[in-house]
Amino acid sequence: MISFALRNILWLIIYLFFILAPLFVLLFGSLPPARSFWTELSIALGYSGLAIMGLQFGLTSRFRWVTKPWGEDVIYHFHRKISFIALGLVLAHPLILFVIRPELLALLNFIAAPWRARLAAISTYSLIALIIMALWRVKLKLSYEAWHLTHIILAVAAVAAGILHMVAWGVYLVDPVKKALWCALALFWLTLLPYVRIVKPLFMLRRPYRVAQVKVERGDTTTLVMKPEGHQGFRFTPGQFGWLTLWGSPFQITGHPFSFSSSAEASDGSVEMSIRKLGDFTANVSRVAVGQRVYIDGPYGAFTIGNPADMHVLIAGGVGITPMMSILRTLADRGDKRPVVLIYGSKDWESITFREELDALQARLDLKLVYVLTRPHEGWTGEVGYIDAGLFKRHLPPPFDMHEYFICGPHMMMDAIEQTLAQMHVPMSKYHTERYNFA
Ligand SMILES: Cc1cc2nc3c(=O)[nH]c(=O)nc-3n(C[C@H](O)[C@H](O)[C@H](O)COP(=O)(O)OP(=O)(O)OC[C@H]3O[C@@H](n4cnc5c(N)ncnc54)[C@H](O)[C@@H]3O)c2cc1C
Structure with missing residues (x-):
């Protein structure tokens, strides 16, 4: 079994290879006459920004071998964070050029600028708009569906215009082999979209x-x-x-x-x-x-149980109970008697989804149920309020770092529990999370 740290390093190497290889390809074969350090740096930053932007299509194309080791929530989180780096690199490219050659500022005039500069503007403005809309979708009162469609259109515009700008201006792409390689790479990035939007749906259509x-x-x-x-x-x-x-x-x-x-x-x-x-x-x-x-x-998704017989601590908030229910039902059907504790936060007694079935499952599993209510009824003697270290200590046997923790619920609850587990010296490899929001 590949270790947690090794897997992370391997994934990083593969990711960096995809970002940097297209850049290094430019350094082989015939090279254009050398220019100033800052000009070369600005071009390298622009190319890298574009490579990151292109690879974003690969991250979100629902390839299981990309997402499985991490889980979709982690991949989407990475997708969001890395897009800021792409924006930084893409913006640094013209900014450096404007500083060292102020006459290039004239290219900002969209009407008068040549097409190869207009393409750069289209790419950069699309990327900026995409990031603003992703950050402020809720404040802008955009429905998820409208935002999603706009996001795809802006992403295609940013990458396609960026590539065209590069080919039209690219001093490094005069060599036909390099041009062909970069165009093939760009085509690969952009064909991931028809794969997700046409090929995959065709498969689904045949499997209703x-x-x-x-x-x-x-x-x-x-x-x-x-x-x-x-x-x-x-x-x-x-x-x-x-x-x-x-x-x-x-x-x-x-x-x-x-x-x-x-x-x-x-x-x-x-x-x-x-x-x-x-x-x-x-x-x-x-x-x-x-x-x-x-x-x-x-x-x-990677939010799954393996075979370890360690105690499994399932921590659910609200509708975060659904994957836990699948875990419990599956363990019961398999006759698996590993010890399980379900800590389940709900508003009140009446809104505890699956309550009756959970109680019945205790007869088929080595299961302890801990309900935590935020609005308890009169006479409630169970747990009240938030799930914290005190609650863990009351219901879990030490050592706490020997259990496997599975957490799914509202963001605030998940953040607090992750912090609590860290304070209790539970290593990250021992807890698994599923966040119900990719946006
Ligand atoms: C991995 C995962 C598993 C989930 N499992 C469950 C589950 O078992 N039961 C359950 O009730 N909910 C689950 N959810 C949440 C569920 O997907 C959203 O509540 C639902 O899509 C909201 O849609 P809406 O149009 O009703 O609400 P809206 O008001 O349109 O959306 C509410 C929020 O949900 C998110 N959202 C909306 N549409 C999507 C979408 N298509 N893709 C991703 N996020 C979206 C957005 O952040 C949005 O702000 C899960 C979410 C994820 C990411």
């Missing part, structure tokens, strides 16, 4: 699901039981999720991610997703009719 049952659950939650139609379905490991398209075809730009809440041992390939009412899409899930055709792209 039917809603077999719609179950009303506690806590404003609806469970959809979906059976594969004309195919075997897919295998998933408990804790993973899929992208659901409920209305319309898989060609729709925006699918919605939901954890599987069912057992991974279902023999007929059926899967369940339990969905809490939150916004426009989720509010309509309870109205889905039995027999409706739906599409599921999956499985994805």
